[in-house]
């Protein structure tokens with residue numbers, strides 16, 4: 454059974470009461486001080502165009518944030534580019550970086566938007582499997598084995614989507630050492646960095662010795678501040694790379710939306726307690742869902758970061774695609790099957806923790822019913 458995630462989204466759209474654990478879109482509201490800053494920008498008429506690289510106030514806020522939270526030194530005038538969401542950042546950076554035939558090492562399973570961007574640039578994706586035994590962290594030894602003379606880039610997404618894997622500091626250091634030794638560029642997608650659980654630690658690879666000049670850090674406000682629809686992301690990288698990405702951005706959409714840029718500046722410069730509050734809410738939901746999965750006899754990679762749970766459905770006797778369709782047809786619940794995150798992963802489903810706890814409990818009840826029904830039938 455092949456999967457078309459758009460087909461699942463379309464079916465879910467026809468069910469007004471469906472509970473969606475589909476998109477990675479935070480359900481919590483954007484914090485009020487950020488909304489107020491956007492409203493103030495509108496009222497004050499600060500709605501005109503900005504530089505393609507972004508509003509100077511936002512670039513300065515990003516540079517302060519990178520220094521404060523990540524130990525990354527970036528010149529706001531030359532080493533930061535504000536983008537229309539992390540998604541545009543991802544697209545621009547791959548187009549600016551990859552030449553036809555270049556190899557880019559990508560952890561598997563994966564956020565497949567990278568596949569599309571790499572294919573468009575004519576790059577070759579070299580997949581590195583991540584494993585449940587490692588809680589889906591990226592193992593430097595596995596990466597080392599796949600480096601060839603054509604390897605140009607290593608993609609590190611931590612915490613990761615869909616696996617919720619966090620690559621621990623010693624492995625991040627191992628990956629950095631490899632990058633220096635084998636002269637690789639590292640893309641560090643840190644969009645989920647603020648959602649870290651248990652004893653996991655997040656380290657920004659660009660902060661490690663010798664890495665600033667070979668790392669492109671991608672981040673944004675969508676996940677951290679529940680601002681998906683505001684469409685603000687950013688890149689921090691050496692000036693020559695930022696120049697190349699900026700030239701492309703100018704052709705694509707000139708600049709990120711001005712009002713959203715004011716909101717993002719308020720998010721990064723303002724009080725950060727809201728982020729910890731959201732993290733605590735997500736953590737509570739995550740623990741609750743793990744307990745529910747345990748009750749159902751469904752395994753999962755320990756979700757140490759991010760907004761997802763990557764669960765193994767082998768014990769149901771169904772593929773993930775079959776289970777996803779049954780869940781939607783019979784119980785009005787949307788989850789995404791692993792096949793949407795790479796070939797060979799259709800024993801896994803991605804659950805989000807982006808619904809209130811009551812809705813997640815209801816999802817668990819409905820999932821248990823579907824599983825029970827099909828375990829019996831099988």
Ligand code: PLP
Nearest residue numbers: 477538539540564614673675686
């Ligand atoms: N990178 C990863 C790994 C993601 O999962 C996403 C969105 O889900 C993005 C980048 C892009 O996020 P946005 O465009 O909302 O900033």
